[in-house]
Amino acid sequence: MWAVRPIETRDLDALVDLAESLGPGMTTLPADRESLAAKVEGSVASFRGAVERAEAHFLLVLEDPESGTLLGTAALYPHVGAPYGFFSYKRLKLVQRSQALGIDSTVEMLSLANDYTGTTEVGTLAVRPELKGTGAGRLLARSRYMLAAAFPDLFSPLLMAEMRGWQDAEGHSPFWDAVGARFFSMDFATADRISALRGSDFIADLMPKHPIYINLLPESARDVIGKPHQDSAPAMAMLKREGFRFEGYVDVFDAGPQVHCDRDSIATVRLSREGPMTALPSAAQCDAPEYLLCSTVLERFRVAMAPGRAADGGIALSADAARALDVMVDDHVRWSPGSLVGT
Structure with a gap:
């Protein structure tokens, strides 16, 4: 019988091995031993109640009790965005009319937002490649909601998740090429990795503060706003089944969809x-x-x-x-x- 439990310090080697087996793309689980060691230690302290909510994170692992093999992991981040804010783009619509000409104009824009700051993020869902389709990912995903249901005071009333945005076969993000690359002197993978390892202070420093008019972007970038990566489709389907909804918020790097649900309305929690x-x-x-x-x-x-x-x-x-x-x-x-x- 599979069992999910809090990660322990003895799991570090297995976690590094899991991260290496996933390849690039999982920026919240980098194949970097020092970074993962810090995540493990922080989670162990969080489960002991020795960390303030703003700094806490809870890392769960799926273990085969017979072999002791670490099969996957998932995480809850109780209070995202400290101290610089959790950044999103919010898709907005502006309707204008010229009375003199009798012409209406509807334009859409992306406005930098911190609306998810202070919410709880569910993320870092990963299983070994050979276990995809076995139910392992579903068990790990729902284990996070059971943690929130059992200990609601540790988490915010609103939970959110962000999906990896669409990329082409070579790993290029059309949205990053059209927007982010104009403000950061680095490629998409580097910016995403820095954000995962160091936080979002550089986003606050360098991202444009004024709205971006979607009509001015190339068609390739417009088409992927809010579109998840093909590998994220199963995770997106599970989130929707739980009651998470998309309301126009997207990641500032690759425009992947960000979804949310009231904690007590999540199906696993509610039932x-x-x-x-x-x-x-x-x-x-x-x-x-x-x-x-x-x-x-x-x-x-x-x-x-x-x-x-x-x-x-x-x-x-x-x-x-x-x-x-x-x-x-x-x-x-x-x-x-x-x-x-x-x-």
Whole structure:
């Protein structure tokens, strides 16, 4: 049974190996040992409650309990944007009319915005390439929402996510070539990497503060505003299934879509319940419905998918499920439907 847990310092080598297996493009998980070591240490401190909310981040890993192999990772960043702000472009529409000529003119523009500053970001979702399509990514993605459901006070009322923007077969971003490259003396990959490793202070310093008229951009750049990278399609579909919506915010580098949802309206959170665990008899396991489950002690947080019987304000679980969650009878657990189909 797969289990998701907080990352530990002993996982650093495996995390570096995972990052290297993903190749370029995952800027929040660079194959840089020093950077990843800092992420690991920060997450360990966050799960211990030893970090202020503005500096906290929670890194989860999917582990094969039999082999101990690290299969993937996902993260929650409780308070993005400190201290310089979290930057987006907001797509706006301006309608003008000349009374003298009787002519209407509708133009669209991109305006620099900090509307997501202080929100919680869900990100850094990655699984080993050979596990794509196995459900590993879905388990990791939903584990973040179970963490937010179990410990709502650690996170903002609004959660957001940003998708990698569209690029051509050679990895070029038409939007970056038309906009960002005019203000930064570096290529797209370098700018994105600096933002991931050092923060967004240089964005605040160098990005144009006035709106950019979309009609003045080349067609290749206009066409990709809000268009996700083809590799991001599965992640985008999962976010939409949870209730995330796109309202015109895009990444300042590649114009990838940024989506958001109220924390308590996320399907996994909204449908979750909490109560004591009881033992599920072996005979009742074969036809029991599947649930997404998590423990409710922060330092020992665990997530697993397993059959159970929810009744009378609690849930009955098998010994295997209890072991995966590191819980005992009468410990509180939280559960949500195993599938969101039809919700």
